[in-house]
Amino acid sequence: METRSAIYGRHSVRDFSDRPIDLATVKAIIKDASQAPSWANSQPWSVYVATGDTLAQIRAVNQQRVLTGQNGTPDLAIAHREQWSSRSQQAMADWNETMTETIADTSTDVEEQTTQAAANLFNAPVVVYFTVQKNATGYSLFDTGSFAQTLMLSATDRGVDSMPAYALIAYPDVLRSALSIPSDQEIVMGVALGHAKVDDKINTVAPGRLALADFVHIAE
Structure with a gap:
């Protein structure tokens, strides 16, 4: 897939099917993401993957807390x-x-x-x-965002959909317990794959995007 096709083809999925993804594909996607640039090659990110029974446990607690x-x-x-x-x-x-316009005519409230x-x-x-790492600089957060975007583009290239969302990291205590995330690590974001x-x-x-004139400032 050409890069532009992946960029414009990726969209946020809010309801995944029960079709599984094999771990080899997940690892390949993460390996691609590791090519993202980072400050002085610091590569500040750590990655934790939840699937199977572990993800089911996280989901159960998440459901209870949200509802x-x-x-x-x-x-x-x-x-x-x-x-x-x-x-x-x-x-x-x-x-x-x-x-609202997209899903309002369904049987369930938006x-x-x-x-x-x-x-x-x-x-x-x-x-x-x-x-x-806790108290990481803004540069490390920028690098981790680059890592996440590269991961999602790789997923699209491999026919895998994605969704980055606050909902995935709303309850960090649950994630720390289930995934053995050390206390000196801050959970930045989660990306759902499927x-x-x-x-x-x-x-x-399909949310719109701002016109270039609304946010681009060019000095010649």
């Missing part, structure tokens, strides 16, 4: 929408409208669908978690 309204306590600070710039707030509002998707960890057969469930409208949501 009982327990707030997440992620390692990295989060910002409420009103803390974002007006441009970002508008982009998020547009995304919400697109989500908010209920998205809540269930988050609670179920999108029914993914594999979730890959990224950590860095194959999109066919004919599920929640998987067809």
